[in-house]
Amino acid sequence: VPSPPASDAAALLAAGRGGDKAAVARLLSLVERGGDDARAVGRLVHGAGGHAHTVGVTGSPGAGKSTLVARLVGTLRRAGERVGVLAIDPTSPFSGGAILGDRVRMDDHVLDDRVFIRSMASRGHLGGLAVAAPAAVRVLDATGHDRVLLETVGVGQVEIEVAGAADTTVVVVTPGWGDGVQAAKAGIIEIADVFVVNKADRAGFDQARRDLDQVLDLTGPGRDGGWRPPVLATVATTGAGVDELVGAIDDHRAQLTVSGELERRRQARLADELVRLVAAGVDARVLDATRGAAWAAATAGVTDRTVDPWTAADTLIAQLLR
């Protein structure tokens, strides 16, 4: 059965719910494209879903996140879950095949009907991934995935924003990765619900665990008052510790649900998304305005020094804002 056309978002959603991976892919392409298509899909999937548990996986490049995510998928699949994976790369202008081509570790799962894998990269449009990623998560949720894994390539600002916007955020570090102070600096202590020291068979594991525990002692409890992020050990290449990691992730979900924090987080994320959408819309209009005749005239007045920049800015702002 061929998938419905891209123009029919509602039919795509129904097909995606029925397990049609091509339909899910088309919905995500619409979301990535931005503009009216993205809005149509966004409106459709808003309110649908709410069932999926979203797990962000972040950490330094080379920490073994991709291998770990592939292992997580394996464990979740054995438990019968339908799993979606979004690999987010804010530094790459490419999406789809580019990152995915490298993801040989995911090969086992690519042919699995109940695993959907997608890479998202920055398309350079305003708001970019920070706007598209939550919408993509919502698509995977609305199409019936039980678990959505959000993997980011590094620990930049956008990646922290994206990964931190999950129900549960897993931060992956390695032995020798640093003294925990680095983690605090990068702003990842605040977003971590679960720490994983991957490559735990390497020298320096005990030190890495001690460092993290020390930082956690200093910084107090995590985002959810009663939860102290556990520090787990994995060797993603062999799969050691991965079942325990899934256990910790599920413990965190249970705690989120019982405490009411899950709903609070989801509401906070929706409120954030509203701010981002408004900011992106306003920025787009300002960018448009910079290409207009009024802006050119104002710039000419400022650069030939007949008008000061403040006066010129006030004029342009008055033309833009109510």
Added chain:
Amino acid sequence: VPSPPASDAAALLAAGRGGDKAAVARLLSLVERGGDDARAVGRLVHGAGGHAHTVGVTGSPGAGKSTLVARLVGTLRRAGERVGVLAIDPTSPFSGGAILGDRVRMDDHVLDDRVFIRSMASRGHLGGLAVAAPAAVRVLDATGHDRVLLETVGVGQVEIEVAGAADTTVVVVTPGWGDGVQAAKAGIIEIADVFVVNKADRAGFDQARRDLDQVLDLTGPGRDGGWRPPVLATVATTGAGVDELVGAIDDHRAQLTVSGELERRRQARLADELVRLVAAGVDARVLDATRGAAWAAATAGVTDRTVDPWTAADTLIAQLLR
């Protein structure tokens, strides 16, 4: 003679031109404060000046920038120039005394009537230093300083923006500082008009110079087509190489003037400033709106999932924009 009151910007400007350092300080305080006071001063000094040569000095913390700037001031003073120094720290919430207190190396110049030294830090308001720094430079220009040195504490985004907005930008590195690739990554190759390897008496100097030359070979000519940034050697603690640095800075100014690039850069900076002022003004209005009743209602609709974020965002944007 006491300085004019802060309310009389025109009198402060006249006093500052006459060499009254307290008057210059008051004008800069008005600029830092933002809002209507800053606008009044900005309008007054726009069009005045255009005489000062602005020199940005940036580079990693610990590269010896402050010592080097103090040495530059010494050389410029011996040549009879009136010199202004703005030390920019986007990471600090303090301004004025905070950084200045540490600047013991500047002690020789603090009592010099023809040297004005000021630290500017982020006050956390929108647009912040990126808006205030060019206005502060213009104040120093309009009050008759021949040379304005803009020193930044590190190589973050704001610092690159601020230092890169000088007529001539000096990037300070040290031996062992890295392989040039780091410079390219930090985005400082593009803004450098002159490179200085400070602490040139240390091991690794030749390597650092080679690395920079190699990166320059790869990246082609600098911002101004015909100018290849020279790589100079200094030992700021002894003053070695500082006269040559001033020579290179003056060579660059001469080249800028002859090629017409000086005026092009200044016009481009004014156009950039206009964009920043409009963006800051619009952002301030969006921030205001987030605190209003309409925003609260929209957020409530989104978080209880009766309205999707796109529809809510469109409503809020329509209320903000013309």
